[in-house]
Amino acid sequence: MFQLGKTIVSEEIIEQDFVCNLSACKGACCIDGEAGAPVEDKETEILVDIYKDVKPFLRPEGIAVIEEHGAFVKGEDGEWETPLVNGSECAYVFFSDNGTAKCGIEEAYNAGEVAWKKPVSCHLYPVRVKEYTELVAVNYHKWEICDPACSLGESLKVPIYKFVKEALIRKFGEAWYLELEEVAKEHAKP
Structure with a gap:
């Protein structure tokens, strides 16, 4: 987990790959x-x-x-x-x-x-957001029905945060997303 402003973000958002595969699911x-x-x-x-x-x-x-x-x-x-x-x-x-x-x-x-x-929760999926008093949790919701999306994302090398970029910007703003990209770049360094 890492913090961006008033959000706590799961590392899975930047580590896991995902691209919806509607033909499969x-x-x-x-x-x-x-x-x-x-x-x-x-x-x-x-x-x-x-x-x-x-x-x-x-x-x-x-x-x-x-x-x-x-x-x-x-x-x-x-x-x-x-x-x-x-x-x-x-x-x-x-x-x-x-x-x-x-x-x-x-x-x-x-x-x-x-x-x-559509509702932002649908636009964000597989990311789920939970608001608490002081912070907002941003997590990956793993569901077996999305296994084909994980496989497709892995083959295309598209991490979750890039797949839901538009929705994350819609929810948290462009500045927040740019910070997330920087964290992802640092996280990817060996």
């Missing part, structure tokens, strides 16, 4: 698990505001859950998260013709319908 991170994607307080309002523009990109099952429970829900841990269909699939997921889970919010963003890409 089919977007399993959006449909497996017991909880929705973490949503920050400020993102709850955004989800409500963009819902009407995102709705055409969603499945009927997702729409039904969102309209019954809301654009976001309080999880068992007391934190905000996206609602789930059937207790596992994110309500904002749709499936491509080949069965790959995709984000309806991101699809609406790519189509120019909304100006917000």
Whole structure:
């Protein structure tokens, strides 16, 4: 672990390689698990505001859950998260013709319908952020469904922090990311 400003960062972020391999995992991170994607307080309002523009990109099952429970829900841990269909699939997921889970919010963003890409927790994945009173923990979330992403990242020699560069800048700012790059360079020296 090392500290950058008010963040404590796991060395795995700079040591481990990772590149999403959707052809192998089919977007399993959006449909497996017991909880929705973490949503920050400020993102709850955004989800409500963009819902009407995102709705055409969603499945009927997702729409039904969102309209019954809301654009976001309080999880068992007391934190905000996206609602789930059937207790596992994110309500904002749709499936491509080949069965790959995709984000309806991101699809609406790519189509120019909304100006917000998706919850920052999704954009950061496999990085997970936990905010504490004084510090923010930045960790690598290892999940076996992402083993193909680890293999692809290793073959392409892309460390996690480079794979999620845009998301890290979105979350922490460009100056923070430049500091992270410097730490990674120093860490890589023999």
